[in-house]
Amino acid sequence: MTRPSVLLIDDEPQFVTLLERALGEHFTVMTASDGLDGYALLCQHHPDVVLLDVMMPMLDGWTVLRKIRSNRALSDLNVIVVTGLGPEAAQHEAGRLGVTHILHKPVLPSQIIKAVQEVLARH
DSSP states (O other): OOOOEEEEEOSOHHHHHHHHHHHHTTSEEEEESSHHHHHHHHHHHOOSEEEEOSSOSSSOHHHHHHHHHHSTTTTTOEEEEEESSOHHHHHHHHHHTTOSEEEESSOOHHHHHHHHHHHHHHO
């Protein structure tokens, strides 16, 4: 049985390293440090879940999410936004763009693992 795949797109190296280790115990993990590389990876690999930061260089998370939702092959992809934006700032855009789940930093790896497991169980 193959493990579910998770693509983590975030520009904070320490956060990525921490999550890559924690998530790697449960899932196949791919990472990208910016939205441009992340979008290319997800087009190539079609992961089960994307963990997406909002504030990143090159291509911000909202732009990546708009590209996902407008791409017929990716439009139903499970996207969990993990952001440092305050709840009010993120909630409106997240709802408008069909975010599967939203988590606000700081967040524990165990909370992220639980969110991914819940999303996978629903879909």
